[in-house]
Structure formats: C-alpha cells, structure tokens
Amino acid sequence: MTQRPSLTLIGGGLVGALLARQLAQHGFAVEVFEKRPDPRRAGFLGGRSINLALAERGLQALRTAGLADEVLLRAVMMRGRMVHATNGTSGLQRYGVDDSEVIWSVSRGALNMLLLDAAEASGVRFHFGQSLLDADFERRRIRLADEDGTLREHDADLLIGADGAGSALRAAMNAHAPLGERIEPLGHGYKELEIPAADTLPPELAQQAGGQGCFALEPHALHIWPRGGYMCIALPNAEGSFTVTLFLPAQGPHPSFATLPDAAAARAFFAADFPDLLPLIPRFDADYAGHPVGTLSTLYLDRWHLDGRALLVGDAAHAIVPFHGQGMNCGFEDTVTLAELLAASPHDSAGVFAEFQRIRQPNANAIAAMALENYVEMRDSVADPHYLAKRALGAQLAERIPGHYMARYRLVTFTHLPYTYALERGRAQDVLLEELLHGAPDVEAVDLDAAAAMLQARLSPLPVLR
Numbered sequence: 059m060t061q062r063p064s065l066t067l068i069g070g071g072l073v074g075a076l077l078a079r080q081l082a083q084h085g086f087a088v089e090v091f092e093k094r095p096d097p098r099r100a101g102f103l104g105g106r107s108i109n110l111a112l113a114e115r116g117l118q119a120l121r122t123a124g125l126a127d128e129v130l131l132r133a134v135m136m137r138g139r140m141v142h143a144t145n146g147t148s149g150l151q152r153y154g155v156d157d158s159e160v161i162w163s164v165s166r167g168a169l170n171m172l173l174l175d176a177a178e179a180s181g182v183r184f185h186f187g188q189s190l191l192d193a194d195f196e197r198r199r200i201r202l203a204d205e206d207g208t209l210r211e212h213d214a215d216l217l218i219g220a221d222g223a224g225s226a227l228r229a230a231m232n233a234h235a236p237l238g239e240r241i242e243p244l245g246h247g248y249k250e251l252e253i254p255a256a257d258t259l260p261p262e263l264a265q266q267a268g269g270q271g272c273f274a275l276e277p278h279a280l281h282i283w284p285r286g287g288y289m290c291i292a293l294p295n296a297e298g299s300f301t302v303t304l305f306l307p308a309q310g311p312h313p314s315f316a317t318l319p320d321a322a323a324a325r326a327f328f329a330a331d332f333p334d335l336l337p338l339i340p341r342f343d344a345d346y347a348g349h350p351v352g353t354l355s356t357l358y359l360d361r362w363h364l365d366g367r368a369l370l371v372g373d374a375a376h377a378i379v380p381f382h383g384q385g386m387n388c389g390f391e392d393t394v395t396l397a398e399l400l401a402a403s404p405h406d407s408a409g410v411f412a413e414f415q416r417i418r419q420p421n422a423n424a425i426a427a428m429a430l431e432n433y434v435e436m437r438d439s440v441a442d443p444h445y446l447a448k449r450a451l452g453a454q455l456a457e458r459i460p461g462h463y464m465a466r467y468r469l470v471t472f473t474h475l476p477y478t479y480a481l482e483r484g485r486a487q488d489v490l491l492e493e494l495l496h497g498a499p500d501v502e503a504v505d506l507d508a509a510a511a512m513l514q515a516r517l518s519p520l521p522v523l524r
C-alpha cells in the first residue's frame with residue numbers, strides 16, 4: 059500500500075468514531091480529538107437522546123465496518139408504531155411487511171463506546187477532553203483546549219469535522235470562507251422522561267399497559283401518543299426501561315414549554331392529555347424539572363468543504379430534525395461513501411471532498427425534508443382516518459404489486475436506495491393514492507385490480523432493492 063496521508067478528525071461521537079474505524083481499516087493513520095472525556099472511563103455524558111432508532115442504512119454501514127452483529131446483540135427490535143389514543147386504547151401499525159423489516163432501539167452511550175473500542179482496535183488514536191477552538195487553514199494547524207483550559211496546537215493537513223450540529227470546525231471554516239449556512243429552527247423542543255423497568259412499578263400498571271417481562275409496555279414497538287400539534291414517543295432500552303420524549307412547541311399558547319414552566323403544570327397537562335402514560339413515570343417531577351428542553355433545527359450549507367483541506371460530515375454538515383429516526387443513519391451512510399472515496403483516491407482530497415458533497419448533499423436535503431414532514435405524520439396523521447385509509451390501500455398494493463409500490467417510509471428505512479429517490483417516488487405514489495381514494499368512501503370501495511393496473515401503467519418499476 060502506498061503511504062496514505064494522515065487524517066485529523068474532530069469529534070468522536072457516533073459518526074466520527076465509525077468513520078475513524080473505516081478509515082483506519084483502509085490503511086489511513088487517523089487521530090481524533092474529542093471534546094468530552096473518554097466515556098469508557100468517565101461514564102457517558104449524554105446531552106442528546108438517550109436511545110435512538112437504528113435502521114437498514116445505519117446497519118449496512120456497521121456491516122461494512124464489521125460491527126453490525128455486535129450492535130444488534132444489545133439492541134431491541136421495534137416492529138412498528140404502537141399508537142396510544144387519549145382514551146387509553148392502542149394499536150400497532152407495522153413498519154414493514156414482516157420481521158425482516160424492523161428498526162432497532164440502541165443506546166447512544168453503549169453504541170458510542172462500542173465504536174470507540176472498534177476504532178481503537180483498528181489503530182485510531184483518540185485524544186479525549188480536547189475541544190477544537192479554531193483552525194488556521196493557511197498554516198494547516200488547529201488550536202485545542204483541554205478541560206482545564208490548557209491550550210495546544212496540532213498540525214493537521216487534512217481535517218474532517220464530525221463535531222455535531224454545533225460544529226466548531228464548521229464555524230472556523232465559515233470564518234475563513236463562508237459556507238452559505240442556514241439554520242432553520244423547528245420552533246418545537248423536546249424533553250426526556252423515563253419509564254423504569256416493570257419490576258419497579260405496581261404490577262397492575264404494567265399489566266394494564268400491555269407490558270411484557272421486564273418491560274412496562276410492549277417492548278417491540280416505538281410507542282407514540284399523538285395529540286395533534288404535539289406528541290410523546292417512547293423507545294425501549296435493553297434493560298427494561300423506556301425513554302419517553304415529549305415534543306412540544308417551545309413558545310406560544312398552551313400547550314407549549316413556555317406554558318409548562320414547572321413540574322406541577324406539566325403533571326396536570328399529562329394527567330389530561332397522556333393519562334395512561336403519566337402513572338408509568340414515577341419520577342415525573344424530578345425528570346421534568348431536571349432535564350433540559352432540547353432545541354431542534356435543520357442545518358443547510360451550500361458548501362461542505364474547504365477545497366481539499368477540510369470537510370464536514372454527519373450532523374456538522376446536515377443536522378436534521380429527528381422525526382424519521384435517520385440523522386445517525388444518514389451520517390453512517392456518509393462514512394461509507396467518504397471512506398470508499400478516500401481509499402480510491404487517497405492523494406486527491408480536493409476531488410474526493412467535492413465528489414462526497416456531490417453525492418451526499420442532495421440526499422441530506424431529501425431526508426431533511428422528509429424528517430420535517432414526518433413530524434406532522436407522527437403527531438397528527440397516524441390517528442387520522444384518511445391517512446389510515448391511504449396507508450391500508452398502500453399496504454394492499456404493496457402486496458399485490460411489490461415491484462411497483464413500496465411505501466416511502468419503507469424506502470427510507472429498509473432499503474439503500476438514495477433518499478432523493480425515496481422522496482420523489484413517495485410524492486408520485488402519494489398523488490396516485492389520493493386519486494384512487496378521491497370519491498371512494500373507504501378502501502373497500504377501491505377496485506384493487508384497476509388500481510394495480512393504474513400504478514403499473516403510471517409508475518416505473520422499483521429499482522432492485524438494497
């Protein structure tokens with residue numbers, strides 16, 4: 059192998075650690091500077107969601123790095139959305155056709171530590187407690203501060219920023235040559251609460267809630283309590299607890315985080331809007347008062363790189379709202395594309411960075427749009443009869459003509475087709491479903507043979523999947 063350039067990564071989070079692993083596997087010397095202390099020694103200092111949904115795109119990247127089986131050993135399978143109505147009834151809406159199409163709840167901390175171990179085992183050198191302050195792109199040097207504020211400089215020929223939505227490398231690049239940054243706040247925030255394992259709750263509560271074994275709710279589902287303009291969701295953790303996330307407008311009329319300033323107000327709100335959920339959260343007051351309100355935004359950049367000197371990946375380049383469960387999955391897809399491009403042309407970083415942006419940016423924009431649309435779907439449409447009719451019709455068509463119809467959610471979540479394709483195909487399919495249901499009182503009134511023939515005539519066949 060010819061001598062490959064050394065690479066300096068900023069950020070050893072999910073994307074940085076997985077990218078470092080793959081670059082090292084391709085023979086690059088990789089150093090990573092991470093702001094936080096080593097989570098394997100200091101404990102994981104969260105800050106963002108405690109658990110996340112891993113889907114096929116992320117799994118495929120983990121397979122490429124030889125880590126998928128190990129990650130799945132610690133993950134909890136989620137077959138679909140368990141939708142909880144205000145009257146306490148609930149029903150499962152499957153994501154895919156069967157258990158070959160499921161998503162996985164993984165612990166952010168455990169996954170990050172596994173990726174750090176794997177990267178180190180491949181030869182990556184980590185420097186923890188080192189926060190990037192700024193970069194001198196002319197001298198090709200970066201300035202870092204440790205936890206005591208001690209400054210150090212480091213030579214860095216090729217810089218890759220995986221330092222998340224608030225990226226310091228992005229700020230340094232933007233100061234050197236504007237990147238065309240636009241940050242669009244969603245206007246809604248989130249707060250995390252916890253349903254503990256069932257054995258810590260009164261037995262009748264978990265029984266009523268449909269719990270199983272050590273779980274107080276059905277474990278193999280992503281739970282949603284849709285309430286129109288806001289919602290709660292809950293994802294299972296392997297040891298039996300669930301992490302609940304309340305999504306709510308940040309400001310404005312009730313209910314918003316502004317109108318629920320303390321645990322007492324929030325408790326009264328939950329008692330009215332989430333009456334079945336509240337008793338499952340015994341530490342409600344402490345969780346509500348102690349956990350911060352997180353903000354949610356979409357980040358758009360015109361440029362992701364500074365010629366061949368610096369490149370942004372993952373949330374640093376394209377942070378999105380979390381409602382499709384794809385931010386990490388998209389960032390993981392980035393790592394495979396970038397590692398393969400660099401391995402193929404190790405001495406042409408300018409060409410590689412430009413090509414990376416050409417391939418990934420339209421896809422990042424597409425998933426950003428779909429993630430925003432999915433918020434409305436999750437908090438509102440999943441309980442709407444017209445949405446449910448469209449969903450039922452789509453499911454029947456998918457069974458009848460699988461080569462011509464696949465729901466957009468499945469295209470995004472269970473295939474490797476580009477996000478741009480999923481967005482366009484989803485729009486075209488949606489127009490046809492609307493047309494078929496127009497004037498039909500319900501799905502039963504639709505002539506399925508005629509509907510299938512129409513879709514086959516008007517839509518090109520789906521590409522070979524995966």
Ligand code: FAD
Nearest residue numbers: 069071072073093111190221222372373383384385386387
């Ligand atoms: P980060 O995870 O933010 O990691 C950045 C790293 O850089 C951190 O370790 C940080 O300490 C370090 N760093 C920051 N600044 C510096 C600095 N100056 N110097 C050195 N190091 C620095 N995605 C999914 O796929 N599925 C989900 O279900 C999902 N759910 C989510 C729920 C919520 C509430 C939120 C907010 C996000 C969710 N996401 C989900 C998105 C996902 O969290 C992100 O896309 C993912 O964490 C991006 O990884 P990253 O490594 O790019 O950034």
